[in-house]
Amino acid sequence: MSSQSLHFFTPSSTACPNITFPKPSLPAPNRRLAFASSPRTFSIRAVSESSDPNPAPPPVVVADNGAGSRVVAAADSSSIEVDKVTEAELKENGFRSSRRTKLVCTIGPATCGSEQLEALAVGGMNVARINMCHGTREWHKRVIERVRRLNEVKGYAVAIMMDTEGSEIHMGDLGGAPSAKAEDGEVWTFSVRAYDANRPERTITVNYDGFAEDVKVGDELLVDGGMVRFEVIEKIGPDVKCMCTDPGLLLPRANLTFWRDGSLVRERNAMLPTISSKDWLDIDFGIAESVDFIAVSFVKSAEVINHLKSYIAARSRDNSDISVIAKIESIDSLKNLEEIIQASDGAMVARGDLGAQIPLEQVPAAQQRIVQVCRQLNKPVIVASQLLESMIEYPTPTRAEVADVSEAVRQRSDALMLSGESAMGQFPDKALTVLRSVSVRIEKWWRDGKHHEAMELPAVGSSFSDRISEEICTSAAKMANNLEVDALFVYTKTGHMASLLSRCRPDCPIFAFTTSTSVRRRLNLQWGLIPFRLGFSDDMESNLNRTFSLLKARGMIKSGDLVIAVSDMLQSIQVMNVP
Ligand SMILES: Nc1ncnc2c1ncn2[C@@H]1O[C@H](COP(=O)(O)OP(=O)(O)O)[C@@H](O)[C@H]1O
Numbered sequence: 001m002s003s004q005s006l007h008f009f010t011p012s013s014t015a016c017p018n019i020t021f022p023k024p025s026l027p028a029p030n031r032r033l034a035f036a037s038s039p040r041t042f043s044i045r046a047v048s049e050s051s052d053p054n055p056a057p058p059p060v061v062v063a064d065n066g067a068g069s070r071v072v073a074a075a076d077s078s079s080i081e082v083d084k085v086t087e088a089e090l091k092e093n094g095f096r097s098s099r100r101t102k103l104v105c106t107i108g109p110a111t112c113g114s115e116q117l118e119a120l121a122v123g124g125m126n127v128a129r130i131n132m133c134h135g136t137r138e139w140h141k142r143v144i145e146r147v148r149r150l151n152e153v154k155g156y157a158v159a160i161m162m163d164t165e166g167s168e169i170h171m172g173d174l175g176g177a178p179s180a181k182a183e184d185g186e187v188w189t190f191s192v193r194a195y196d197a198n199r200p201e202r203t204i205t206v207n208y209d210g211f212a213e214d215v216k217v218g219d220e221l222l223v224d225g226g227m228v229r230f231e232v233i234e235k236i237g238p239d240v241k242c243m244c245t246d247p248g249l250l251l252p253r254a255n256l257t258f259w260r261d262g263s264l265v266r267e268r269n270a271m272l273p274t275i276s277s278k279d280w281l282d283i284d285f286g287i288a289e290s291v292d293f294i295a296v297s298f299v300k301s302a303e304v305i306n307h308l309k310s311y312i313a314a315r316s317r318d319n320s321d322i323s324v325i326a327k328i329e330s331i332d333s334l335k336n337l338e339e340i341i342q343a344s345d346g347a348m349v350a351r352g353d354l355g356a357q358i359p360l361e362q363v364p365a366a367q368q369r370i371v372q373v374c375r376q377l378n379k380p381v382i383v384a385s386q387l388l389e390s391m392i393e394y395p396t397p398t399r400a401e402v403a404d405v406s407e408a409v410r411q412r413s414d415a416l417m418l419s420g421e422s423a424m425g426q427f428p429d430k431a432l433t434v435l436r437s438v439s440v441r442i443e444k445w446w447r448d449g450k451h452h453e454a455m456e457l458p459a460v461g462s463s464f465s466d467r468i469s470e471e472i473c474t475s476a477a478k479m480a481n482n483l484e485v486d487a488l489f490v491y492t493k494t495g496h497m498a499s500l501l502s503r504c505r506p507d508c509p510i511f512a513f514t515t516s517t518s519v520r521r522r523l524n525l526q527w528g529l530i531p532f533r534l535g536f537s538d539d540m541e542s543n544l545n546r547t548f549s550l551l552k553a554r555g556m557i558k559s560g561d562l563v564i565a566v567s568d569m570l571q572s573i574q575v576m577n578v579p
Pocket residue numbers: 106107108109131133134135251252253254352419420421423424
């Protein structure tokens with residue numbers, strides 16, 4: 001017989017006068033009472049036969065000072081921490097209408113000041129992304145400091161994502177100019193030469209030394225996946241002369257691809273390492289700054305992810321684990337999709353570069369597949385690039401952009417990302433508002449219409465205990481929908497049980513209680529999770545009672561609310577009304 005079995009617990013006669021429970025026909029030693037103190041309590045538990053029958057010690061409150069050391073304090077109403085913006089949203093709109101889709105904003109010159117960062121936090125930014133393609137480390141360090149300070153002083157919980165540059169081919173900066181216009185028929189020189197101040201007119205530097213050798217006369221050169229196009233007309237040593245065939249605006253450090261006979265050319269540049277030497281220095285910087293996520297550009301295989309994860313594990317301070325997000329933006333990453341996602345802690349559908357590597361009309365199907373694989377493998381997924389591109393310049397989005405955002409929300413991706421819209425656009429706050437309101441609207445439409453999808457969620461855990469956790473979460477999410485409960489509660493040390501609940505995309509929000517600040521920040525990226533930091537014990541009854549009183553004191557729940565609770569210390573499902 002296996003060491004764990006699923007038990008129905010008979011509540012005491014006072015527990016639930018209206019519901020009768022099946023009498024368990026289990027051997028007496030395994031029968032244990034669910035706590036009977038709260039009315040309508042009903043509990044299903046998988047109990048290890050060897051588990052300790054003695055009650056756990058009372059809970060302590062653990063404060064994490066952010067530097068890894070822990071301080072034990074007495075319980076009071078301030079001993080539960082939640083993001084201030086989410087708290088206000090919950091109180092104002094109720095559980096049902098709280099936003100489930102998370103929002104990531106790229107921080108650039110338009111949003112790097114404290115006031116602008118705070119406006120984004122108030123607008124619902126869950127994660128701030130810094131793109132190491134642009135700016136200096138000192139610049140990014142200041143942004144990180146400002147975000148951290150806002151979190152500390154103002155009670156936000158914005159996580160930080162650092163995005164690597166990667167070693168794909170791109171243009172240099174334009175000698176300080178914000179952009180340059182390429183007109184039809186003009187001849188421009190793309191060169192690997194390093195210029196000092198006197199760069200000739202219509203000359204663009206390229207970061208990859210093998211550029212002139214890789215291209216051939218007649219190749220098509222695409223800037224930013226086709227925003228501007230050139231044809232290679234002549235090669236003179238390190239200089240490649242190109243004629244503009246599709247005019248447009250050249251932006252600093254724009255990505256370059258070249259195409260021959262309708263296919264992307266991958267010559268020696270395909271051998272460039274995914275993580276360049278500059279990227280490794282940026283990664284050291286990210287570890288030193290304890291960023292929450294590192295997004296890796298142009299991932300080709302699972303190997304590089306595994307390598308980076310062990311590099312981080314060997315260097316980061318304990319208690320501040322960093323999640324590795326694989327950016328899916330190349331043909332190779334699509335080929336090795338399942339194994340890359342399996343190795344990563346999450347993925348990004350990086351449609352900007354992906355659309356430069358595969359025909360544009362294939363990008364929507366790729367997005368659908370990436371989102372599906374991530375959800376099946378229980379990894380958070382971000383849909384990125386050009387969601388609201390026109391809002392870089394205009395205060396309202398196009399109808400097509402709103403439809404695109406809706407589609408990503410309808411696919412139940414974990415998060416949506418702003419790039420240029422928030423980094424250098426004129427209307428970062430308005431763009432964030434559009435993401436927020438479209439998310440809330442589509443999520444409501446989906447819940448009200450009971451559009452529960454039939455996505456198969458395969459077993460992801462390998463151990464029997466993990467399988468039990470998965471079954472518990474799947475069942476709890478289903479019960480939550482059928483019983484129309486107000487919230488799911490999950491007590492989780494590592495965040496894993498919370499992500500398993502999130503994966504089921506239930507109708508109600510998921511309150512995820514965790515003891516560590518860094519786990520709490522990382523849960524910010526996942527669909528439907530409202531992360532709280534709270535010290536708790538293995539005694540679920542006392543955890544629940546304490547949580548109820550802390551949340552009631554803050555006006556976040558009220559007597560009578562129906563809650564389903566699960567935990568990763570004690571594998572159980574409990575259904576109860578808040579006393
Ligand atoms: N740290 C920064 N400093 C200056 N400009 C930035 C910064 N981050 C982003 N930008 C600007 O915002 C644009 C959009 O950001 P993003 O999509 O992250 O980069 P990219 O366009 O290189 O893929 C960039 O092209 C750049 O012009």
